[in-house]
């Protein structure tokens with residue numbers, strides 16, 4: 001039998017800690033048609049009487065990192081998230097007081113702030129992530145003709161309801177459950193091409209055009225009851241083409257930022273969308289939905305791959 005006892009070597013274990021890092025937890029609280037959101041990235045790090053797992057591999061003192069992850073999601077559902085500080089204090093106290101070998105818990109939390117999208121539709125469940133998007137433009141001139149393509153990237157938006165996805169094609173590899181109430185979130189990358197091409201014609205008001213195009217995009221996102229991200233994309237593009245006569249073409253690349261309902265049944269907790277739920281915000285893989293929306297009769301010139309622009 002292998003001798004796993006502490007080797008007689010002039011070597012000792014120094015500081016050590018362990019836990020589950022970057023638990024992406026999104027808690028929606030429903031107050032009638034008004035939703036509130038808490039979006040956290042929670043990292044748990046525990047330390048204490050952990051010599052044996054390092055020296056001999058005995059796991060007797062090790063609360064699995066998987067358990068620390070489950071605790072984060074279960075606490076979000078059971079106790080809610082009032083503030084990152086309150087949530088972190090609650091978790092740290094739990095680990096230190098419930099597991100004798102754990103002497104110290106360090107909980108690090110990043111919180112992502114969301115603002116409401118003001119719009120004239122019903123409900124208050126549409127949000128835009130705080131922080132500026134990056135505004136973009138590309139100008140091409142051959143001495144006679146101008147081409148101006150502007151746009152933005154890194155604009156993160158979410159609807160916490162009014163999104164479904166069902167009735168899709170199925171084959172033997174399909175496992176996705178149909179969704180009748182899901183979160184729809186994306187990080188918008190969009191480009192729009194101006195019709196203006198000739199110095200003899202009046203130039204568009206570039207600043208006003210950007211502000212209004214962004215506004216229409218956000219409002220279409222907020223006001224569209226979505227059966228797919230494809231439908232929402234088209235609604236955003238169509239609204240821009242309808243309202244902004246200076247633009248001929250819009251192209252969007254929309255990653256579907258999946259939010260999965262966490263299964264809390266094993267802990268006796270019901271987690272369904274109807275009364276405010278806890279989600280795991282996945283970062284990859286992600287669906288990627290891309291399309292061009294054109295003014296009828298105009299040519300599509302924005303490159304298919306927006307990273308080339």
Ligand SMILES: O=c1[nH]c(=O)c2[nH]c(=O)[nH]c2[nH]1
Pocket residue numbers: 165176227228229230256287
């Ligand atoms: O809005 C969506 N469109 C899809 O094409 C798709 N595919 C998928 O798995 N989920 C979704 N959601």
